[in-house]
Amino acid sequence: MDNIAGTKSQLTWAVHISVAILVLMWLFPTVGLFVSSFRTADQISSSGWWAALFPTEQTIQLRTGGGEAAVQENGLYVVTGNLLTDEDGPGAEATISAFGVSSRDIGAFEAGETAEFGDSETLTVEADGTYRYTSAEEPGRRGQRVFVTAETPPDFTLNNYETILFSGTGQDNMAKAFFNTLTVTIPATIIPIVVAAFAAYALAWMDFPGRALLIALVVALLVVPLQLALIPLLRLHLGIGIGKGYLGVWLAHTAFGMPLAIYLLRNYMVGLPRDIIENAKVDGATDFQIFTKIILPLSFPALASFAIFQFLWTWNDLLVAKVFLIDSTGSTTVMTNQIVELLGTRGGNWEILATAAFVSIAVPLVVFFAMQRYLVRGLLAGSVK
Amino acid sequence: MHPALLGLVTIVIGVGGCLAYFYLSNLILDRVLFPASGPNAGRNINRANQIRPWLFVFPALFALLLYLGYPVFETLRLSLTDRSQGGAFVGAANYTQMMSEPKFWEAIRNNMLWLIVVPAASTAFGLLVAQLTDRISWGNVAKSLIFMPMAISFVGASVIFKLIYDTRPADVGQIGILNAVWMQFDGGIGSVLVLKILPVLLFLASAGVFGFAAWVLARPVLTGARMQGGGGIKAVRLIIALFSAILALMSLKSVLDVFTTTLPYGEPQTWLTLPFYNNFFLMVVLIWIQTGFAMVILSAALRGIPEETVEAAIIDGANPFQIFFQIKVPQIMPTIVVVWTTITLTVLKVFDIVFAMTNGQWETQVLANYMYDKLFRANDWGVGSASAIVIMLLVTPILVWNVYNARKEMR
Numbered sequence: 001m002d003n004i005a006g007t008k009s010q011l012t013w014a015v016h017i018s019v020a021i022l023v024l025m026w027l028f029p030t031v032g033l034f035v036s037s038f039r040t041a042d043q044i045s046s047s048g049w050w051a052a053l054f055p056t057e058q059t060i061q062l063r064t065g066g067g068e069a070a071v072q073e074n075g076l077y078v079v080t081g082n083l084l085t086d087e088d089g090p091g092a093e094a095t096i097s098a099f100g101v102s103s104r105d106i107g108a109f110e111a112g113e114t115a116e117f118g119d120s121e122t123l124t125v126e127a128d129g130t131y132r133y134t135s136a137e138e139p140g141r142r143g144q145r146v147f148v149t150a151e152t153p154p155d156f157t158l159n160n161y162e163t164i165l166f167s168g169t170g171q172d173n174m175a176k177a178f179f180n181t182l183t184v185t186i187p188a189t190i191i192p193i194v195v196a197a198f199a200a201y202a203l204a205w206m207d208f209p210g211r212a213l214l215i216a217l218v219v220a221l222l223v224v225p226l227q228l229a230l231i232p233l234l235r236l237h238l239g240i241g242i243g244k245g246y247l248g249v250w251l252a253h254t255a256f257g258m259p260l261a262i263y264l265l266r267n268y269m270v271g272l273p274r275d276i277i278e279n280a281k282v283d284g285a286t287d288f289q290i291f292t293k294i295i296l297p298l299s300f301p302a303l304a305s306f307a308i309f310q311f312l313w314t315w316n317d318l319l320v321a322k323v324f325l326i327d328s329t330g331s332t333t334v335m336t337n338q339i340v341e342l343l344g345t346r347g348g349n350w351e352i353l354a355t356a357a358f359v360s361i362a363v364p365l366v367v368f369f370a371m372q373r374y375l376v377r378g379l380l381a382g383s384v385k
Numbered sequence: 386m387h388p389a390l391l392g393l394v395t396i397v398i399g400v401g402g403c404l405a406y407f408y409l410s411n412l413i414l415d416r417v418l419f420p421a422s423g424p425n426a427g428r429n430i431n432r433a434n435q436i437r438p439w440l441f442v443f444p445a446l447f448a449l450l451l452y453l454g455y456p457v458f459e460t461l462r463l464s465l466t467d468r469s470q471g472g473a474f475v476g477a478a479n480y481t482q483m484m485s486e487p488k489f490w491e492a493i494r495n496n497m498l499w500l501i502v503v504p505a506a507s508t509a510f511g512l513l514v515a516q517l518t519d520r521i522s523w524g525n526v527a528k529s530l531i532f533m534p535m536a537i538s539f540v541g542a543s544v545i546f547k548l549i550y551d552t553r554p555a556d557v558g559q560i561g562i563l564n565a566v567w568m569q570f571d572g573g574i575g576s577v578l579v580l581k582i583l584p585v586l587l588f589l590a591s592a593g594v595f596g597f598a599a600w601v602l603a604r605p606v607l608t609g610a611r612m613q614g615g616g617g618i619k620a621v622r623l624i625i626a627l628f629s630a631i632l633a634l635m636s637l638k639s640v641l642d643v644f645t646t647t648l649p650y651g652e653p654q655t656w657l658t659l660p661f662y663n664n665f666f667l668m669v670v671l672i673w674i675q676t677g678f679a680m681v682i683l684s685a686a687l688r689g690i691p692e693e694t695v696e697a698a699i700i701d702g703a704n705p706f707q708i709f710f711q712i713k714v715p716q717i718m719p720t721i722v723v724v725w726t727t728i729t730l731t732v733l734k735v736f737d738i739v740f741a742m743t744n745g746q747w748e749t750q751v752l753a754n755y756m757y758d759k760l761f762r763a764n765d766w767g768v769g770s771a772s773a774i775v776i777m778l779l780v781t782p783i784l785v786w787n788v789y790n791a792r793k794e795m796r
Contacts, residue, residue, distance in 0.1 A: 011705070012520075012521075015517050015520065015521060016521060018517055019514070019517050019518055019521060019524070019527050020527075022510075022513075022514055022517075022527075022531065023527045023530050023531060026530060026531045026533070026534065026673065026676070027530055027533075028562075029542075029545045029546060029548075029549055029673065030533070030534070030537070030545060032545065032548055032549065032562065033544065033545045033548060036548065044560060045553075045560065046557075046558060047558050047560065048558065048559065048560045048561075048562065048565050049548075049560070050562070183391070186396060187395045187396045187399060190396055190399070190400060191395075191396070191399040191400065191403070194399070194400050194403040194404065195403055195444045195445050195448065196445055198403075198407055198441045198442075198444070198445070199441060199442045199444070199445035199446065201441060202438045202441035202442045203442070206437065206438040206441065207438075208435065208438040208439070211438075212792070212795060214442065214446070215791065215795065216788050216791060216792055217449070217454075218449070219787050219788050219791040220784050220787070220788050221449055221453045221454070222787065223730055223780050223783055223784045223787060224453050224457060224777070224780070224784070225733065225734050225753075225773070225776050225777060225780055226453075226734070227734065227736075227753055227756055227757075227773050227776055228456050228457055228460045228773045228774075228776070228777055229452060229453060229456035229460075230456075230760060230773075231456075231459075231460065231463060231760055231766055231769065231770060232455065232456040232459035232460060232463070233452060233456060236451075246391060246395070247395075250395060250399075251448075251452075252452065254448060255448040255449065255451070255452030255453065256452065256453070258445055258448050258449055258452075258453075259449065259453070262445060286411065286415070287411070287437055287441075288407060288408060288411045291441075312535075312536055315538070316537070316538030316539065316540070316541070317538075318538070318539070318540055318736075318737045318740070318741075319736055319737065319757070322761075323761070336538055336540040336541075336737070339540050339541070339544060339741075340540055340740065340741050343543070343544065343547070343741055350548060350551075350560070353544055353547075353548075354544070354548065356544075357540075357541045357544035357545065360538065360540075360541055361536075361537050361538070361541045364536040364537065364538070365533070365536050365537070367536070368533065368535070368536035369529075369533075372529060372532070375535075376532075376681050379678065379681055379682060380681070380682060380685050
């Protein structure tokens with residue numbers, strides 16, 4: 001539509017800015033979670049994640065070395081060392097801008113200056129953290145208290161991922177839930193495609209009484225809330241001995257995905273050229289051959305669309321897994337369920353929560369960006385009439 | 386057996402079994418039951434072709450009827466029985482008990498709020514983004530990023546937004562962005578501008594929009610103008626118009642409320658425990674997810690508008706807003722309706738967000754979560770099934786409408 005007179009408005013810059021604002025608003029929440037998953041628990045609880053992207057200035061209370069570290073020079077006790085790389089120090093990447101020895105004036109001296117206080121005590125702190133403390137009397141065992149205003153550069157860690165994926169114990173470890181989710185998802189994505197494809201072919205290209213009624217049935221079942229199915233089907237599963245487990249959840253996902261699968265695939269197959277199919281029939285191909293050799297390869301885009309839908313839906317599902325899969329032992333928990341449990345038990349531990357959530361989000365995001373084309377196509381085929 | 390291995394075996398058995406079923410059943414049909422040879426070859430081929438479609442359809446049809454058809458009736462039956470009395474028929478007792486529970490009415494009220502706000506906001510944002518990105522060079526990147534939340538689970542999104550709504554004591558730094566922004570307001574002129582004047586303008590605007598919609602819908606009926614459709618259409622128009630008028634009045638009342646309330650400046654808020662308003666904080670999560678969906682479909686619809694109509698409008702001197710609202714929007718109205726109903730269906734089933742973020746506490750209950758509560762916590766199948774039937778009833782108009790459209794299209 002670029003070539004239409006008048007569509008090029010003077011307001012183009014306003015459009016650019018509004019779109020940029022909208023995109024930022026939509027990205028902001030996810031980025032927050034992503035950044036938080038790379039921060040330590042202390043960092044998360046002391047400042048907002050947006051501060052993590054910039055150097056932060058913080059005031060910390062540290063101590064010089066104690067009496068046993070002191071050396072005697074010219075009748076003075078001298079303690080030297082580095083405040084930043086000490087046990088409690090923030091690390092060598094930080095730079096000190098000011099320091100103080102009294103809690104009433106914590107930024108009294110610039111870095112590099114020498115502070116004189118008490119009875120002939122002096123303290124010099126450099127920007128890189130090295131200090132020299134002198135005193136006429138022998139220093140106490142705990143060392144001199146120093147308040148330091150230090151600027152720390154952005155600091156990120158992979159420890160959270162290490163905990164969540166490998167070393168964590170109990171609920172903190174998502175590795176098992178990750179594989180459980182995968183175990184649920186893959187059969188629950190592939191099997192409905194096969195079943196639905198045959199049905200869609202029959203509904204699209206075979207003529208039989210009741211076909212229109214069946215299509216109407218599929219359209220009707222498309223909107224039936226699966227909440228209705230929970231109790232009757234759980235009773236059915238328990239009654240015929242499937243119980244709660246993978247088999248049950250595979251069957252449930254297969255059936256719940258069926259209306260959309262048939263609907264999408266039929267709509268696509270109807271649009272395939274009639275000539276090809278009739279030629280094949282004339283040449284003596286059976287319906288089974290036509291289906292496997294012609295229809296299936298041609299329908300690949302629709303199959304891919306549905307596969308993405310079903311994958312995202314089963315991967316992200318909580319309700320069906322809770323009802324049909326997870327028993328009281330909890331050994332078959334999926335990631336969504338484990339995150340909800342973490343929200344209950346570790347509600348304040350954002351380093352665990354954010355990382356766990358991001359681990360569960362990562363796979364769908366990769367699929368989404370890799371296969372976006374098919375997803376869009378499926379959405380359009382599924383709703384625009 | 387290891388679950389992963391079990392999964393692999395299931396894929397092989399499932400897929401292989403399906404293929405074997407289709408192949409073998411066809412083979413038996415063609416070779417054994419009705420062989421295409423011998424004296425009755427012609428008749429046999431015809432018979433085989435009559436049966437074959439059912440072989441193709443059977444597994445899918447079986448799954449559909451068993452997993453979606455049968456539960457509808459079984460749930461209806463369960464809602465009329467009492468589990469503690471050994472499944473005895475109790476008539477409407479479950480329904481009367483449900484009606485007497487305040488939590489149920491809270492869920493109904495909240496669900497109505499969700500049904501109004503989420504589809505409206507998602508569709509509006511989706512339309513806005515679709516229109517804006519249509520003309521700019523990096524529009525596809527922008528659309529892709531706004532579409533992204535579609536891939537994120539409701540649970541994941543709940544964690545994301547819980548971080549946004551996080552609350553810390555007043556004397557330490559806030560780590561939730563909403564409170565961090567809130568703490569910037571101190572009651573000065575900036576706060577008045579953003580928290581008083583801006584909401585008032587928004588409420589006035591929404592009152593105007595709803596009032597206008599009510600007027601447009603009601604006018605032809607009230608003045609007795611000639612119009613298409615019979616009494617049914619007129620009634621629907623009047624009902625929607627009445628509804629819009631009520632919403633317009635509510636918006637006007639909100640203007641008053643904004644002026645009369647004093648805001649607790651400087652105190653961090655626990656957003657998810659503020660009664661009534663916390664519903665909107667939960668809705669934001671779903672709007673955030675669904676806007677991408679609306680955008681993708683409306684964007685395709687906007688692209689499909691014939692260029693001549695827009696060109697003609699430009700020649701007639703229409704400005705960009707007139708082109709959008711009077712030329713483009715009317716042409717994509719059917720698509721807007723489809724998007725709206727699809728999001729409505731999602732809203733009716735919304736469970737994960739409420740379950741993960743508040744679990745229905747602080748007056749945020751919705752029907753789907755109420756039902757889960759009854760079924761699996763209170764173990765009250767009767768009332769749980771009754772609320773499931775309520776959800777089904779709310780879905781039914783959309784179901785009928787979809788079937789009607791599908792049948793019209795097939796003819």
